[in-house]
Amino acid sequence: xxxxEQAKTNKDYARLVNRIYHTSDFxxxxxxxxETYYPFVIKWRFAAGNQxxxxxxxxxxxxxxxxxxxxxxxxxxxxxxxxxYSFSNKMYTPxxxxxxxxxxxxxxxxxxxxxxxxxxxxxxRRKQPVSLETVAHLGEYLHG
Amino acid sequence: MIKDKYLxxxxxxxxxxxxxxxxxxxxxxNHSAEELQRRYGLxxxxxxxxxxxxxxxxxxxxxxxTNVVTIPTKEKESLHLSLCYRLLDQEEDxxxxxxxxxxxxxxxxxxxxxxxxxxxxxxxxxxxxxRISQDLHDSIAQGVYSAIxxxxxxxxxxxxxxxxxxxxxxxxxxxxxxxxxIKEMALDIRPAVLxxxxxVPAIKALAKRLQANSxxxxxxxxxxxxxxxxxxDEQSVLYxxxxxxxxxxxxxxxxxxxxxxxxxxxxxxxxQVLDDGDGFNxxxxxxxxxxxxxxxxxxxRVTALNGVFEISSHPHEGTTLTVKxxxxxxx
Ligand SMILES: Nc1ncnc2c1ncn2[C@@H]1O[C@H](COP(=O)(O)OP(=O)(O)OP(=O)(O)O)[C@@H](O)[C@H]1O
Ligand SMILES: [Mg+2]
Numbered sequence: 350x351x352x353x354e355q356a357k358t359n360k361d362y363a364r365l366v367n368r369i370y371h372t373s374d375f376x377x378x379x380x381x382x383x384e385t386y387y388p389f390v391i392k393w394r395f396a397a398g399n400q401x402x403x404x405x406x407x408x409x410x411x412x413x414x415x416x417x418x419x420x421x422x423x424x425x426x427x428x429x430x431x432x433x434y435s436f437s438n439k440m441y442t443p444x445x446x447x448x449x450x451x452x453x454x455x456x457x458x459x460x461x462x463x464x465x466x467x468x469x470x471x472x473x474r475r476k477q478p479v480s481l482e483t484v485a486h487l488g489e490y491l492h493g
Numbered sequence: 494m495i496k497d498k499y500l501x502x503x504x505x506x507x508x509x510x511x512x513x514x515x516x517x518x519x520x521x522x523n524h525s526a527e528e529l530q531r532r533y534g535l536x537x538x539x540x541x542x543x544x545x546x547x548x549x550x551x552x553x554x555x556x557x558x559t560n561v562v563t564i565p566t567k568e569k570e571s572l573h574l575s576l577c578y579r580l581l582d583q584e585e586d587x588x589x590x591x592x593x594x595x596x597x598x599x600x601x602x603x604x605x606x607x608x609x610x611x612x613x614x615x616x617x618x619x620x621x622x623x624r625i626s627q628d629l630h631d632s633i634a635q636g637v638y639s640a641i642x643x644x645x646x647x648x649x650x651x652x653x654x655x656x657x658x659x660x661x662x663x664x665x666x667x668x669x670x671x672x673x674x675i676k677e678m679a680l681d682i683r684p685a686v687l688x689x690x691x692x693v694p695a696i697k698a699l700a701k702r703l704q705a706n707s708x709x710x711x712x713x714x715x716x717x718x719x720x721x722x723x724x725x726d727e728q729s730v731l732y733x734x735x736x737x738x739x740x741x742x743x744x745x746x747x748x749x750x751x752x753x754x755x756x757x758x759x760x761x762x763x764x765q766v767l768d769d770g771d772g773f774n775x776x777x778x779x780x781x782x783x784x785x786x787x788x789x790x791x792x793x794r795v796t797a798l799n800g801v802f803e804i805s806s807h808p809h810e811g812t813t814l815t816v817k818x819x820x821x822x823x824x
Contacts, residue, residue: 388673389666408705411670412632436707436743443708446747464663 362395362458362467369490370397375471377448380458381409381416383466391420393444403447414442416455419468425484427454431472444470452479454487510592512537515585529592533566541590544578555580555588561595561608572596573609610793617790628678636671640664677702684732692721692728696735696753707743715755721762727798727818731764734791734802738766738814741787746770746812762818769811775804 362380370378379396383389391409412421418439419426429452431445445453453472457465471487473479504511510526512519519537522530529535547559557578564572573595581587595605643664646652652660679685680702687695693715700711723731735753742751748770755764788804795802795816806812 383666385662387669389669403708403710406704406710407708410706432747435745436740441707443706445708447708464666 358459359394365469365490366395366397369469369471369487373471373486374473374477376474377444377450377453378469378471379404379444379448381420381468381470383420385466391417400448404444407443407447409443413439414444415440415453416442416444416468416470419455419457420465423457423460423465425454425456425488427479427481427484428452429478445472448472449474451476454479454483456484456488456491458491508593510594512540512590512592513581514541514588514590520587526592529594533564533572535564535566537590540574540576540592541578541588544576544590547576547578561605561612563612575605610789614790625678625682628674632674633671633678636667636674640667640671643667687728687732688725692723692731693755695728695732696755699732699736700739700751700753703739703743709743709748710750711739712750712752713755714752716757721755721757722820723762723818724798727762727800730794730798730800731816731818734795734814734816735764735766737787737791742766742768742770742812745773748811757820760820762820764816766814767811772806772808772810772812774808775806 362382366378366380369375375398377396377398377400379393379399381391382394383391391411393404393407393409396404409420410417412418415426415428415431418424428440428442431440431442431450431453434441442450442453444450450472451474453470455468455470457467458469459465459467469487469491471483505523507523508525510523510529512522512526514520514537517538522537526537530537543562543564544557544559547557547562557576559574559576562574562576564574566572575593575595577591579589579591581589595609643660647657647660647664650656650660680698684695684698686698693713696715697713700713703709704711739751739753742748746768748768751766751768753764753766755762757763792802795818799819801815801817803815804812805815
């Protein structure tokens with residue numbers, strides 16, 4: 350029962366990522382999930398538009414990087430010119446490095462009891478600035 | 494007089510800044526001194542005061558020579574100066590102040606180098622403590638606090654069995670994450686793997702962790718651990734150099750790949766850390782830049798163990814750092 354439920358959502362996530370990638374101009378779309386078993390690692394599980402498989406190696410840390418901040422705070426985050434952050438900066442976003450993203454927005458997709466357990470991120474490799482509007486635009490996919 | 498002419502020329506062209514005071518008045522200074530004043534907005538009397546403060550009671554005649562003096566400037570960097578303050582004429586109350594800017598001296602004395610290094614090491618230790626303290630506060634304390642809140646909700650709230658299940662899992666995750674962070678901090682401070690399993694596993698674990706945190710590919714190519722006969726001092730130093738080199742590459746170079754190579758040759762063990770990032774101008778970073786001690790400290794630690802430390806880097810061509818230790822096979 351539990352496993353079926355999981356499989357269904359996973360399929361949904363894969364579909365969601367592909368749908369966003371194909372119906373928007375985002376150059377990368379990904380979803381990071383926190384595992385439900387020890388040691389509760391957070392990784393990028395679904396991606397579209399990825400330039401390599403390197404993103405699978407990333408272990409997200411709560412509170413660090415755009416997506417990590419969404420995990421910690423439950424609020425959307427976005428930023429431009431991501432390469433300006435040096436490793437050791439709280440805004441350093443590993444996925445931006447692995448996927449050469451110039452800008453990205455991230456929003457929470459699922460949570461239980463106030464802890465976020467899935468985050469959706471979309472971004473650009475070209476110098477395409479993102480803003481609160483982009484956040485809203487990405488959010489529409491979750492309710493549509 | 495011809496003597497005066499050459500004296501004046503010598504003083505005028507000196508790389509050291511030279512100032513003359515009569516009483517409280519600056520009466521003359523050479524080109525370097527004017528440059529120093531203009532560039533950094535330094536008040537000559539302020540410098541003189543610093544020199545006078547260095548005076549010890551036993552000084553015979555009147556001459557004060559300071560150790561390295563660090564002066565903050567308007568720009569972020571600090572100046573490192575050595576000052577020499579000397580009485581020239583008692584009756585007319587005339588003093589000379591000679592200032593050497595240690596940044597510009599290619600040839601620092603061994604003592605001066607040591608003095609600067611000690612200062613940087615102290616500062617780095619302080620920075621490290623600050624970071625640890627902040628991590629303890631930000632993530633560990635925060636994590637424990639959240640877990641406590643979870644337990645409260647569990648015991649006080651009127652929860653359905655499903656909610657209870659969810660709450661207890663949330664608490665478990667919270668504690669587990671905090672545990673992971675504690676382990677990471679312990680690793681940062683001193684990797685236990687290094688003591689129990691040796692250099693190669695320690696470097697592999699480090700590379701894996703930094704790769705996971707950064708999204709940058711980090712390869713480790715190493716010879717058979719058995720082939721490496723290193724003292725524990727050498728192992729520690731190689732580990733630290735590797736840690737600093739990877740961190741440098743991640744922080745400064747925007748690399749897409751970093752590679753650590755450990756190889757052994759007859760009588761020599763060699764470690765190289767290569768990145769394909771931005772590279773940098775070695776000349777500009779050859780001396781103390783006032784805030785970092787990474788490269789300097791690495792080099793110092795390697796040479797202290799009779800090792801060789803080399804860096805080659807060119808803008809846009811990445812950086813290669815090489816450390817070699819002589820191997821004593823009859824250990
Ligand atoms: N792999 C590298 N690629 C590009 N630049 C580098 C690299 N390693 C070092 N640098 C440059 O050399 C400078 C000095 O490096 P160093 O490790 O001594 O200090 P830091 O990293 O700036 O500070 P610290 O290590 O004390 O935190 C750096 O600021 C950077 O500009
Ligand atoms: Mg450094």
